[in-house]
Amino acid sequence: MSQIAKNRVRKWGVVSILILALTTVLLTGYTRFEKQSDIPDSLHLASFVEPGFPYISTSVDARKLGAGFPADNQAARTLALQLGDNAYACFDTDLLRWSVAWTGKFLPMVLMAQISYKDFFNKNNGIANVTGEPKIATGPYAGWTTGKPGFRDGKTEIEPTWKALPAEQARWGGAYVYGNKAILHYTVGDAKIYELPGSTRFENQVAFTRTLRASQVSKEIYLTAAEISNATSSEVKGKIAYVFQGANKDSVTALGIAGKGNWQPEVSEGKYLTVKLPASEKQTEATVLIWKGPVKSLKAFEKLCRAKPETLPAFEKGGPAAWKETIVTKGKTAPDTAAFVTDQLTLPLNNPWKRNVRVADIAFFTDGHAAVVTFEGDVWKVEGIDKDLQNIQWKRFASGLHEPLSIEVVKDTIYVFDRSGIVKLHDLNNDGNADFYENFSNVMSQSAESREWAADLVHAKDGSFYIAKGGSLSNGPGMTKAAFGKGFRTGSDQNGTIMQISPDGRRFEMIATGLRGPYLGYNPKSGMLTATDQQGNFVPSSPIYIIKKGDYFGVIPTMHRSDNPQIAPPLTWIPHSVDRSSLGQAWITGTKMGPLNNSLIHFSFGTPGLFRVLIDSTSKITQGAVSFINANYPAPTSKGVMNPVDEQLYVTGFNLWGSASTGISSLLRLRYTGKPSYMANQFKAGNQGIIIGFDSELAKSSVVNAANFEVKRYNYQRTEEYGSGHFKLDGSTGEEILPVAGSYLSADSKKILLLVPDMKEVMQMEVGYKLLAKDGKKVNDHLYFTVNSSDDIDLEKAGFKNVDLNLLTAKKAEMTSQPAKVELASAEKGRQIFQKMACAGCHSPGTKTDGMYGPPFKNLYKSERTFDDGTKAVADESYIRESILTPSKHIVKGYNEEMPSFVGVLSDPDIESVILYIKSLSGK
Incomplete structure (x- = not known):
């Protein structure tokens, strides 16, 4: 149990927590159950990290490993590999290096998708630090180089670039999954490298292994395997290099090469363990063993290096299927009570792996079956999507992705956008499981900031892709310095932008900048690109934009320009009380959605629900309007797409916090019934x-x-x-x-x-x-x-x-002679304002904190408030009034600045009514 969960148990008691958890699940887009005995076993979720899958994708902060390790060591895009023998390593796919390898415990599951995996509304994400015993590390430089080794002084901490190496120098190719092993593929110059990471035990020690296959080595290349900053001496004997530590040389980090060939270990500058691979026309293969331990175990390590090396399996033809089962669920069709209704496709929560399924996005194949991606990092294929939804078949296809929010199917091939980039999934042996997770594109920068979401991906009719990247908001812990502008960290140099990725994934073009948290819509017929943004710092309310190349949208920390551009106007703004948190968009491109045909649909996470967007293109400046589509939305609505077979809109969404919905996740079909529409x-x-x-x-x-x-x-x-x-x-x-x-x-x-x-x-x-x-x-x-x-x-x-x-x-x-309205304050009016102004989505009238932006209101009045700067105040009338009008002046400890000012929104009697309502919740 996490420390946060323990604190909550101490606060509310075990029984209260269970009741809250069950209530939360029962109110979701998950299938409803009438009594506790009907709740499927899958609601008792297994660990986020699955022992049978070789890695998770993550960021990692390894700047505090201790003496002897590089001090400046963090990576945003890594594969955290499970190597067996309680041994682990993080492979930095940007710099093609083992950033850190360790033994003992795996990484703590504190990133956003991880910490909310079981504790659904927990937004107190942390930074992944190594909690086991570090053994090997390298600094923020290329793990492979051509011609000579290349290093950087790791003692001086500088802001990382958060970029992949130039492709002509070296490029990440992707990972093959072969059972519980991962085979890493990348290029170094012209050379093609395949790597099988692993570990082996000898005596009571663990050595890390890197079995490498190299071909097309036209020029000598170098692997940098470890940096030992407190080395006292070093030497190379044959196929083993040694770096000693300690005044008495009682500790050693050693690198040995097992196998034939003329690969040569070296020690550079007395502290870098490297391997030289000479130019060769032939394919070569060997195992590099790396170990840190006491000198007394050195002979055992030397013996290990003389053993027969491991060989790479026949991974290129695909590996065994990890997920063979098909899970069948029954959906629920809505009665035809209105022109548009939402049918529910029940999620496969009752699955053999006890895996959570929080659906982030959906895409369709040409025959009408679908692929969905979850915030957990899984891809599922879905068949049986017919009129009645009584035989929905779910088959798990891929895993290990890093907080993916978008999926596209192009020519019946799946592409996923996560923090590692755009991943193209290949089933090499047609067994229903992805075998090769190809790096289709990592040309976009990606920092480790938790709110620099890999937000959206759409496929354009010219074969390119558009992506939207979240701004690096300062909510929660961070790994970069504060940006120039409130509410942001520096993040990468592409945060808060919309970019176009070339059809081959190798190039990008900046399309628009100055966004806080953009999501996309794309009309595949007209090619019109639209976007939303998230209300917050520099964004006064929720906007919808039509995107044109060169647009700048007003968020200074994500401007990424120096030409003082004009701020492009939105198609329309949406009031905070109507939609305080916007997400994706979809165009109705078929012919079977009746009045909605050819309409742009806007998705609200906060409300939640769908809006019809009306566009007036006859004005000198295009302008728009939104109208709510009344239907049942059991969970937040985030993304959606048209099914090419039934030509209805399918809608996904999952909850984290701040939505008026208490549902966790849902997959819906917005269906046209043929009844009259009055929108x-x-x-x-x-x-x-x-x-x-x-x-x-x-x-x-x-x-x-x-x-x-x-x-x-x-x-x-x-x-x-x-x-x-x-x-x-x-x-x-x-x-x-x-x-x-x-x-x-x-x-x-x-x-x-x-x-x-x-x-x-x-x-x-x-x-x-x-x-x-x-x-x-x-x-x-x-x-x-x-x-x-x-x-x-x-x-x-x-x-x-x-x-x-x-x-x-x-x-x-x-107009100038209108009499002023006489308003009377009352607690009942305050309750109505609490609902109307969407306060209920951020503040509980009781004691609930899960899923809430702000503190609960029960017993708030006259309580002592502690702020993030350590000061305190009593929540009296003046404090509550200040919190309504200037909420950023004092932020309660444990919360973030996520409330707009209600200046000009609420009158003095309105504010007095809210104060009376809060008093009533405190019995005062």
């Missing part, structure tokens, strides 16, 4: 007002009553603070309520025109409406949009004749 399907905003189109005909009597509409507008302020309050057009705090001077229905009864005086460019507008459809159905909804350009509307062309524009002038004169 907004088009909009235009201009000088005369607002036009909104609908899927169904409306009753004229409800449209022409202006009292059925509410219109308001406000701006945001882009600062380095988290999010933004609301501001009127004159810069003062608050929102402007605009009157509807007149309302009209088009001749086809599917469009309405709202005459709104004083229309201007503004960041956010909201229209609420309570209408009746022609068939009597109530249509009560909201539309949220941005006015980037307020131009004259050709009303007659839009379908509206005989519009009395004089109403605009009359209403504008009335």
Whole structure:
């Protein structure tokens, strides 16, 4: 059990924890169960690290290994290899080096996917440090070089580049999985290298082995195997090199070569153990043994080096299948109660490996079967996706990936984007398991910062890929210094960007910069690229963008430019209370989704749910709007894609924290039933007002009553603070309520025109409406949009004749004489605000902390608060008011700055109501 889990047990008790865990699972997109005896065994999850798989992908911080080891040693993209005999090594795929090898315990499972694997809402991720006994390490330089060894002074710590070696110098090729062994493939110059890492025991010692096969060695190459910074002397005898440590030379790190050939061990600068591989036209193979231990065991090691070396297995034809079983689940189709409903594809939680399944993304093969990728780092193939979903067949295909969030299927081949890059998966022997995890592309930089997500991957119609990379947010522990700009660390030089990767994976082009946490949408027909970003520092609310090459979107720490670019406007902003956490997008490209055909769909993690995006491309600057698609969303919605066979939208998502949903994960089908849809399907905003189109005909009597509409507008302020309050057009705090001077229905009864005086460019507008459809159905909804350009509307062309524009002038004169509303504060009103403003997604009204951004509210009032700077305060009325208006001023210890200001959003009576509500939760 983790230390965090132990603390929680001490705080709440074992029984409370079990009840909370079971409640959490039962409320997820996982299959629901009526009683505890029905809960499948798979909910008792096995370890994140599986003993039968040879590695996990991870980052590792090895800067504090102790005396004799390089002081500057960290790596973002490594394979943490299980070598047997309680021996482990991390292979840095960027620099092609063993960054560290050790014995004893494996790495602690503290990275984001690892720590939340069983404790679903735990966001207190850590940094992976070696907790066993380190034996071997190298510094931040190339593990292989051509012509001569190459080193860097590891005593002086410098910021790493977080980049792979230039491909012409050396390049990671990928890993073959052969049973519980991994065969590493890479090139060094022209040379092709295959490596089987392992370990062997002799006496009571463990030696590390690197069985290497080299071919096409046109020029001599060097392997740097270890750096011993406190060496006292060294020597080379035949096929063994020795570096002694200690005043009495009682400790030694030795490297020996077992096998035929003329590979030669060397000691460089008295502290680097290297191996020289001379140029050769023939393929050569040998085993390099490396060991650190007492001198008294040296003869036993020398004997070991004379033994017959290990040989590489026939890995190129594929290995034995690790996962042979097929898991069958039954889905749940929704009743056809609306135009769009969500069917649930039950996840294979009851699997033989007791493996968690948090689905991050889905892609389809041409025949309609799917591949999904999980945050655990697994890929599953899914068949049996038919109308009824009663025989869904899940087959595990791949594992060991590093926090993957995206998957694509191109020409029936699977590509996954994780922190190691874009991985292309090959089943070499057609046994249903991936055998070769090819490095398709690692040209993108990747730091070890936990929030520098490998966020999104889409395949373009020209064969290239677009990727989105998260900004290196300063939440949680970090491995890089603070960036210039609040809320960020330096991370890599490509964080917070959108890039295009060439069809061969070997080149990249920067497309857009200045993003905080972007996710992508791509229209495979038109080639339009869209993106979302995450509200936070420098991002005042959730935006949707149409991406053009050269765009900059306003986040200074991820600008990565020096030409002082203009900030590109979003298609639309979305208010915090509507979607505080945006993720992916998908285009409805088929012909079977009815009114949604050809629509852009936006995914909200925070709400959760799907939004229809409306685009007004007739304005001088393209602008957009969003409208919520009402359906059942049992878990956060993150990514989605069209099934080419049934042409319905399939939606994935999993929870970490900060969503209004308590579900853990789900796989849904958004299905069109053929019933009438009453959603907004088009909009235009201009000088005369607002036009909104609908899927169904409306009753004229409800449209022409202006009292059925509410219109308001406000701006945001882009600062380095988290999010933004609301501001009127004159810069003062608050929102402007605009009157509807007149309302009209088009001749086809599917469009309405709202005459709104004083229309201007503004960041956010909201229209609420309570209408009746022609068939009597109530249509009560909201539309949220941005006015980037307020131009004259050709009303007659839009379908509206005989519009009395004089109403605009009359209403504008009335606007300045609107009486102020008298508001009364109450705890009940505070409770309503708590729900309406999405506070409930971040703060529990009880004592719950799992999945919550902020502290719970129960017993908050008059409690003592300890802040991250060590100061303290009592949570009285003034403290609560300050927390609402300037939340970044004091951050409670254990939490991050993740709350926007409600300046201009809440009135004084609103704030007083929230205070009364919080008091009521404390019985005061």
